[in-house]
Amino acid sequence: MFRIEAEVDKQRRDLLRSRLRDTNTAASPVLAALRGTPAERETPLHVWALDESGDLAGGLVGHTWTTWLHVAYLWVDAPHRGARLGSRLLTRAERIAHDERGCRGARLETWDFQAPEFYRGHGYKVVCAIPDYPPGITEYTLIKPLR
Known part of the structure; x- marks a missing residue:
């Protein structure tokens, strides 16, 4: 018999993630080869743009994992749009x-x-x-080789 619960539980989330990672590693020679290496860990990658006053003008938040950069957020404040700030943030993150x-x-x-x-x-x-994710909107996943 099982009891099914629906609640936010960070400790269980972390345990589940760890167990899933172990299961995936055991099933994949590529992931097994990465076990214990720096590439195995998700490593945060943040790039910030500050204006003359030191206020946040834009930023990119992502992480690297194995041989991939995953960009989670890229945002530029309205007064700074059109000045190629987004391009500079993205290029810097890709270069790092x-x-x-x-x-x-x-x-x-x-x-x-x-x-x-x-x-x-x-x-x-x-x-x-x-x-329709969410309704009326299309979500795209994009990739790019880095050189």
């Missing part, structure tokens, strides 16, 4: 991921009203489109 962490690819998700054309202009290609 490639040159310092050995990443060979980058991935991200964006919605149709956000920035798919911006990312295409930076060499990203759409590999997945999910219509």
Whole structure:
């Protein structure tokens, strides 16, 4: 007999994640080869742009894992848009991921009203489109090889 619960539990989440990682590692020679190496860990990668006053003008939050950069958030404050600040943040993150962490690819998700054309202009290609996620909006997953 099982008791099923639906509640936020960070301790159980961490335990589940650890057990899933162990199961995946045991099933995959590639993940097993990474076991215990720095590439196995998700390593945060943050790039910030500060204005003349030291206030946040934009930023990129992501992480690297194995040979991939995953961009979670990229944002530029409205007064600074159009000044290529987003391009500079993205380029810097890609350079760090490639040159310092050995990443060979980058991935991200964006919605149709956000920035798919911006990312295409930076060499990203759409590999997945999910219509109506959320309703009326399409979410795209894009990837790019890093060189």
